[in-house]
Amino acid sequence: MIQTVTQADLPCDESLRIKKNRIAPENTDNLKRISIVTGTHGDELEGQYVCYLVQKRINEHPECLNGIIDIYPAINPIGIDSITRGIPAFDLDMNRMFPGDSEGYMLEHIANGIVTDLEGSDVCIDIHASNIFLTEIPQVRINTIFGKKLVPIAEKINIDLIWVHPSATVLESTLAHSMNAVGVPTLVVEMGVGMRITKSYCEQLTDGIFNLMSSLGMWSGEVPNVRKPLVVYDEDPISFLNAEKSGLFVAHTKHWTNVTEGQHIGDIIDPLSGKVLTTVTADCDGILFTIREYPIVDEGSLIGRILPGRELKI
Amino acid sequence: MREKIIYELKTLYRDDMRARAFEFGSGEESVCILGSLRGNEIQQTYVCSQLVKELNILEQKGAIVKDKKITVIPCANPRSINTEKRFWPIDNTDINRMFPGYDVGETTQRIAAGLFENIKSYKYGIQFTSFYMPGRFIPHIRMMSTGEEDVEQAKLFGMPYVVRRKVRPYDTTTLNYNWQLWETKAYSVYTTTTADIDEASAKQGIKSVLHFLKCIGVIDESVSTNAGYHSKLLWNTDMVNVRNTHSGIYRPVLQSGQQAEAGDLLARIIDPYTGEITEKIIAPCTGTIFFSHSNPLVYSSTAVVKIVPEN
Known part of the structure; x- marks a missing residue:
């Protein structure tokens, strides 16, 4: 079911709506929930295809779903629409605005609406695509302060690399930090390159998401074998x-x-x-x-x- | 006056980017004054250019105190200024989110490191800076409450207000924050505008800095300065934010610097198709308008006006 998570009016005959699609069995009592979030940066598109692939596989075998999948494909829709990394008109990085403020100005209000809606997820996967400058192997980046909790989850999602990096104060305003801080385990996936779709990476991550769902008892269907990622800790030199x-x-x-x-x-x-x-x-x-x-x-x-x-x- | 290039970056097709500093006096690194770090900070560049002119005259009159050096950098990022982009032209990163910098890191980290290496040892750091929202401010001094801030000294600028605010995570990579970490007394100076020149507040900025320089003993006490205000000290949370409900075309009625009585009409929001007034923005309290939105368009739930309440 497609729902509007939060919205605000733009100046001329348009509302900015953050939408999600909730896919779930009829009875959702006591079911676990995974949220897939992407489109924070308007020039990162790899996650778009993952959102599609996850739904395609569920639609092929809806009887295997035993959990709630919330898909948020575009939390910066005007950025995606205008091929703008940040938020057009403000030149702000959406991923430096969390957890936002329900009483704040429009963008803070939107950011807070997203965080509030994500609360209660058992796992959140925040998919990024590097940027237009660099190609990245599918990887999860984890702030060292959340390493113990998140590395075992990241190992399930079929990525090639887990990078546990030092804590940086400036990153406290990211979506992932805000969610992890309120107890929602949130993985930041970086893969591919900006403005492009790398089909093989998207399929690889989709396999991993189904493996994670399976391990949480949310998916009873077939699950491909997943790879064991390299794990790099902040003391390892890069x-x-x-x-x-x-x-x-x-x-x-x-x-x-x-x-x-x-x-x-x-x-x-x-x-x-x-x-x-x-x-x-x-x-x-x-x-x-x-x-x-x-x-x-x-x-x-x-x-x-x-x-x-x-x-x-x- | 001595001209010095403190940072240089070679580029592929364009002229090399140079951060040019103007030094007055010699000896102790007393005061560093920085104009623009972003490409739309035209007012900030302009104010510093006028300070260079004023300080040059003062130096020729022998009015720079012995063993005191003042450095002014009107623009540390001409590459963005010349393309009218707020941030770095290639990757849209903000130099003012890269301090203290990293000299073997990425481009804007290197620029920040190169600048900071040259300006981190000054006793006082003054940065003319700008707000990310389009609007007009009352001239003021803004300080982050790091525990190191010297509020009483900030009043020496003689600006109408000294505003303190708590540090947010993204502040830790700004120049002001890092200056404070390196024990420089750092002050952010806001004049009224950013991309447009506002002569009145530019003059206020120049007067205030000269007055401050005199008060801290860097320019001669015989120099006639009068910044004009006994600064009122407040926290940013003391201000009353007035938000609109409707989006549309924004038509201000009262502007920053003006007095508003509770119930006064501050602005109107106009429907862009029918021309009808969809909302009247009314002052919720009596006070001084500290900030007023200046963009002709407005999104919903924007803090279009900030008022310093009378009491």
């Missing part, structure tokens, strides 16, 4: 490759591959002079798990990330 020159980055190495120290990752070139400005090389042996997708770089732009000392079994 190598960041940043552009040393501004220019055009052209990759020479594929994403999610083993690399060795000194390996050629790509070049930063100058189309005006026809010169290679700098060569980007791996600074350690490991797995290249992030790669630059958008070619224009400024000095400092992130080119890639390497997990040192790890190796993919191929």
Whole structure:
């Protein structure tokens, strides 16, 4: 059943409505609930396809559903509509506004309406898609303060990597932090790249969501085997490759591959002079798990990330 | 006056981005004054440009106190100014959410680190900054309550108000917050506008900073300054927020700086199709209008007016 979670009027003949679709058996007494949230950043679309795939599989075998699935595909609908990462007209990051304020101004009110509606979920999955600049392997990012509780849940959703990162005060205003703080285990999924759909990643995560549902007793249907993710903790070093020159980055190495120290990752070139400005090389042996997708770089732009000392079994 | 480039970033096709500082006097790093960090902070840049002009004259008259150095950076982000984008042109990140910065991190982290390295040792830090909502303010000093803030000294600016507010999570990466962590006494100065020039409040900003510089012994006491106000100290929560119910076209009646009596008409909301008034925004109390919405369009449930109540 499609419901409006919260809404506010825009200036000219339009309401901003945050909608969800609740999929559940007729009798919902004592059933567990998973909420799937996406579309916080208007340029991240991978989660859109996951929302569709989850419903498609349920619709194929509705008799197997023994729980409540709430799907919130667009919590920043005007951002998605206008290919804007933040909230158009305000230039604000929706994911820095939580938990919001029911008595606050329009956007705080909307943010609080979303948080309030999500309360009571047994698990919340907040799907992001990196951004337009970087391609990411399917992964869950977890604030270290919630690590113990969330890592076992994240291991069920068929991602390749779990990254338990240090706590940062500025991240306290994210949806995931706000939900975890009120006791709703919330996983932040990052995968793929902005403005695109990576079908294989979306299918992979969908498999994982059904595995999680199965483990919670919410799904009695068939569940594919899921992969065991690499887990990286904040004490583990991660190598960041940043552009040393501004220019055009052209990759020479594929994403999610083993690399060795000194390996050629790509070049930063100058189309005006026809010169290679700098060569980007791996600074350690490991797995290249992030790669630059958008070619224009400024000095400092992130080119890639390497997990040192790890190796993919191929 | 000495000109100095404190941070430079090379780009692919555009001119290199330079953060240019203007220094007056020498010796102790006394006061750093920063204008714009964002591309729409034109008023902030303008006020600082006028301060550079004033301080240059004062220096030529020998009015900068011995062993005191003042640095003014009118614009630390010309790349965004020149494209009229509030944030960094490529990735839309906000330099004022990147402090203290990271010199081998991403671009805006590097810029923040490069700036901060040059300005973190000053005794006083003054930042002309802006609000994310479109509107007009009464000129005021705004401070985060970190436990390190010096409210009494903030009154020396002689602005109409000194406003304190609690720290929110996203504040911890702002320049003001990090200045305070590094034991710089930091003050955010708000004049009336951001993307438009407001001469009256720009003059107020210049007068206030010069008055402050005199009060803290950085410019000579013989310099004639008069900021004009005994600052009223308040918390942002002391203000009464007036919200609209309806969205539509916003037509203000009273503006920031004006007095309102309880029951006065503050603004009208107009239906964009029929021209009918859908809502009258009425003052719920008597007081001074501190902030007034300035965008011709308004969303529902917006704090269109903030009033400092009379009592």
